[in-house]
Amino acid sequence: ADEKAALKERIRDLLTAQNAVLVAHYYTDADLQALAEETGGYVADSLEMARYGTESSADTLVVCGVRFMGETAKILNPEKRVLMPDLGATCSLDEGCPAAAFTAFCDAHPDHSVVVYANTSAEVKARSDWVVTSSIALPIVEHLAAKGEKILWAPDKHLGHYVERMTGADMLLWDGACVVHEEFKSFALERVRKLHPDAAVLVHPESPDEVVDQADVVGSTTQLIKAVAEMPNPEFIVATDAGIFWKMHQLAPHKKLIPAPTAGEGATCESCAHCPWMAMNALQNLEKVLQTGDQEIQIDPGVRERAVLPIQRMLDFAR
Ligand code: 13P
Ligand code: SF4
Numbered sequence: 001a002d003e004k005a006a007l008k009e010r011i012r013d014l015l016t017a018q019n020a021v022l023v024a025h026y027y028t029d030a031d032l033q034a035l036a037e038e039t040g041g042y043v044a045d046s047l048e049m050a051r052y053g054t055e056s057s058a059d060t061l062v063v064c065g066v067r068f069m070g071e072t073a074k075i076l077n078p079e080k081r082v083l084m085p086d087l088g089a090t091c092s093l094d095e096g097c098p099a100a101a102f103t104a105f106c107d108a109h110p111d112h113s114v115v116v117y118a119n120t121s122a123e124v125k126a127r128s129d130w131v132v133t134s135s136i137a138l139p140i141v142e143h144l145a146a147k148g149e150k151i152l153w154a155p156d157k158h159l160g161h162y163v164e165r166m167t168g169a170d171m172l173l174w175d176g177a178c179v180v181h182e183e184f185k186s187f188a189l190e191r192v193r194k195l196h197p198d199a200a201v202l203v204h205p206e207s208p209d210e211v212v213d214q215a216d217v218v219g220s221t222t223q224l225i226k227a228v229a230e231m232p233n234p235e236f237i238v239a240t241d242a243g244i245f246w247k248m249h250q251l252a253p254h255k256k257l258i259p260a261p262t263a264g265e266g267a268t269c270e271s272c273a274h275c276p277w278m279a280m281n282a283l284q285n286l287e288k289v290l291q292t293g294d295q296e297i298q299i300d301p302g303v304r305e306r307a308v309l310p311i312q313r314m315l316d317f318a319r
């Protein structure tokens with residue numbers, strides 16, 4: 001414990017010396033989330049992380065999360081240095097949507113507006129008309145559908161299908177998925193719900209349809225955290241990455257939080273819904289990157305110039 005306290009103290013000093021600030025996602029390690037809050041940084045969902053970077057006066061943003069979050073920060077703040085504890089922290093949605101194949105898909109459907117989820121590379125964003133996150137996908141697609149636009153959606157088919165069902169928009173879907181949320185099992189969830197009849201079911205929309213269908217609240221990480229704080233239920237069954245429990249517990253310490261099952265019939269799983277790439281962020285490599293500066297996000301200026309437009313469009317819409 002003393003060692004950890006000393007490590008945190010060294011990181012604090014490095015942050016101050018470099019006018020650097022931590023921007024962490026709710027799925028990262030609890031120590032990182034706590035340190036971000038203690039040092040004047042921020043813990044948030046992916047939309048708020050993007051917005052926070054543009055409002056911060058720090059010279060360096062240290063993005064604790066996955067690669068697309070660091071890239072979005074750099075695209076929006078090219079004058080700032082953007083570091084990550086490990087640039088290898090990717091995302092199965094990003095990996096499953098290579099820019100060349102995606103461009104060909106868009107070229108084959110020129111009459112569609114291109115809406116991409118934030119969990120994509122800078123190159124894919126550069127080919128899009130709109131970027132969305134899970135917290136703002138529904139109102140943006142509703143807005144486009146009301147104008148009669150047909151939509152090409154990538155990469156998450158589960159979120160895309162949910163948006164399609166909710167808005168009635170005409171959507172063509174890319175075939176991508178989040179390896180973490182895809183593991184939630186609907187039959188096992190039904191069993192857990194029967195065991196906890198007073199629990200509200202909270203589901204991130206990257207989950208399969210049959211899991212989303214059982215939800216009382218479907219939303220982004222911030223929206224699910226708000227539900228725990230605001231809903232009267234004493235218990236919550238939560239279908240998203242277990243990293244979120246730290247903030248939920250902080251805001252609602254007396255409520256019981258039950259992880260939705262990722263394994264077979266009737267089983268519950270205490271810790272297995274956890275993104276392997278989010279888990280690559282730790283205090284140790286955070287200290288290291290602040291010492292060496294070697295995990296710095298770089299974006300090709302031509303790509304940046306195009307990618308900033310659909311991201312800024314999202315931020316303006318969200319205002
Ligand atoms: P949020 O925008 O809801 O934080 O989601 C990001 C993410 O990667 C979920 O898996
Ligand atoms: Fe990507 Fe899923 Fe990890 Fe989120 S939880 S970063 S969508 S792999």
